[in-house]
Amino acid sequence: MTDNTNLPVQLSVRQKMGDAILDLVLAVPGSDEPQSTQNPEMKARALGRSASRKASLLAGSFALPPGVLGWLTVLPELLGVWRLQAQMVSDIAAVFGKQATLNREQMLYCLFKHVSAQLFRDVVARVGERYFIQAASTPMIRSIAQALGVKVTKNLASKGASRLVPLIGAVGVGAYAYYDTTQVAKTAVELFSRELVLKDADSE
Secondary structure, eight states: OOOOTTHHHHHHHHHHHHHHHHHHHHSOOOOOOOOOSSOHHHHHHHHHHHHHHHHHHHHHHHTOSOHHHHHHTHHHHHHHHHHHHHHHHHHHHHHTTOGGGOOHHHHHHHHHTTTOGGGGTTTEEEETTEEEEEOOOHHHHHHHHHHHHHHHHTTHHHHHHHTTSHHHHHHHHHHHHHHHHHHHHHHHHHHHTSEEEEEOOSOO
């Protein structure tokens, strides 16, 4: 028999995750990075490595508190890493001269494509050397964010459990944040190094 004791808590966490993702992509950060005319891909990859190191340190420091305090740091850790990744995506877009046209669809795709590529099948499509970006309505963006919130929440239990062994947990959490940020950077470089075709939404 399924234990539904924690169901309200799980639903609350999923809602918070979805709301946090939605807030993140609705406010696309600016960038001070200049466009690179020499080797934008090399510069972008350097930005990715730098952000990955910062994300690892940030996540690892959040994982240091022992016991229950460690569990309580899971959500702030995720939000901190996501904000850092969002800035990295904006900087990579700027290096390729695409920051002016960076929108919420592209940001959402870069940040979470490695979590579930299937969720973006109606938003981002690659055809040859071009990426077609379909503008999505706010309800559609919200629906994707909530679906991502469900997927992210499934990882929270394991993340929280790792806090029970602070030093070992911090190393593991930091390593995962590094890997996760590397995947976001890889997606961003792949996207912004190609020609982007922006398509208007049929309706809002």
